[in-house]
Amino acid sequence: MSQDTPYIFDASTLNFDQTVIENSFHKPVLVDFWAEWCAPCKVLMPLLAQVAESYQGELLLAKVNCDLEPDIVGRFGIRSLPTVVLFKNGQPVDGFAGAQPESAIRAMLEPHVQRPAPAEEDPLVVAQELFAAGHYGQAEAALKHILQDDNSNAAALILYARCLAERGELGEAETVLNAVKGDEHKAALAGARAQLTFLAQAASLPDAADLKSRLAQNPEDDEAAHQLAVQQLARQQYEAALDRLLKLFMRNRSYSEGLPHKTLLQVFDLLGSDHPLVTVYRRKLYQALY
Incomplete structure (x- = not known):
């Protein structure tokens, strides 16, 4: 999973103090605690790399393979994966646990990382x-x-x-x-139309709290499961929605004339084939189909 650049590198027990702690006195260092068996880690890692590259050297990204570096895991009390911690001036100053959308990652970084000088950008x-x-x-x-x-x-x-x-x-x-x-721009157009569809559908559905209450009473309420997924899609909670739709598909793929499958494909259009969540859930859908 490692494609190192000058701004992105692996950190180990041997070099952590130098590459993370010392470097953080000069530039903020984002540390990604991950493991090979952790599926959300594999969704998050390319997103973190993309964000780090966009700062053009104003942010460094260190990756810690927790299976190989138990001493670092113990040192910082890492309890769940993925966990991401931002170091500045030798200290952890912010972070999050679990896969996050790019917008949330950038919002967390914004107070701490200097934006690169703007080039003549398109x-x-x-x-x-x-x-x-x-x-x-x-x-x-x-x-x-x-x-x-x-x-x-x-x-x-x-x-x-x-x-x-x-x-x-x-x-x-x-x-x-x-x-x-x-x-x-056929793919982008399909994605935009999918977005409109989900927003329009969500406006006429019960609110998310009511749907969650229905599912708490009956976890196999297929209608509530699909409607909640649509509400989540309208709010850009893509991973939660994809997970819900895949589980609904596996439980009852014929629900409403194959609606879970059709909705999954709409989400893939919306996010685009290069999106890390699409890569993961397209593979899971293929495995469920065959």
């Missing part, structure tokens, strides 16, 4: 990064500038529609998506 890339970080209003403003110069820019139109959808303008978002021409 405005669309800037808008995509803002959207990924959950700054929908800023992303929308950046996209409006792009579309003023080129109102047929398909990638900008699709992302603009997703920004509109996130603030509840589903009809307007649908109109924008209908203006996208050509097949070049």
Whole structure:
């Protein structure tokens, strides 16, 4: 699982004080405590690497294989995996346990890590990064500038529609998506349409607390399980929703004419084939099918 770069490296008992503690006096060091058997660790690791690379050297990422480094695990009292700890000036200053979305990771890092000096970046890339970080209003403003110069820019139109959808303008978002021409951005268009579908469905469903209460009384309430997954998707709780949908599929794959399977495929469209959660759950779905 190791693809080291100058900013990303393995830490061991032998080099931890040098690579993590000493380095943290110069740059913040994010430490990823993981193990080979831990599936959420494998979802999180490429996401952490992507975030670390985006800081262009202003953040270091150290990976600790807990099976190989029990002394470090004991030293920091690590009880569950994955656990991620941010070190600064020789001390742990923040962190989290369990797989987290990119937006939550960046929000945790923001007070501690200096942003790299902005380069002359592609405005669309800037808008995509803002959207990924959950700054929908800023992303929308950046996209409006792009579309003023080129109102047929398909990638900008699709992302603009997703920004509109996130603030509840589903009809307007649908109109924008209908203006996208050509097949070049077919996958992104399918993902945006899936997002609209989940947001529209969630608006007409019982709220999450009621659905959780139903499932507590009857864990095999298939309707409540699917509806809760849709509510979670509308709130971008993708891992929880994928896990719920897969369990529903394995328990009753024919529910509502194969709805769990169809919904899983919609989520894969929404997240995109390169997303680490899609890699994990596509494999799990394949194993369940065959």
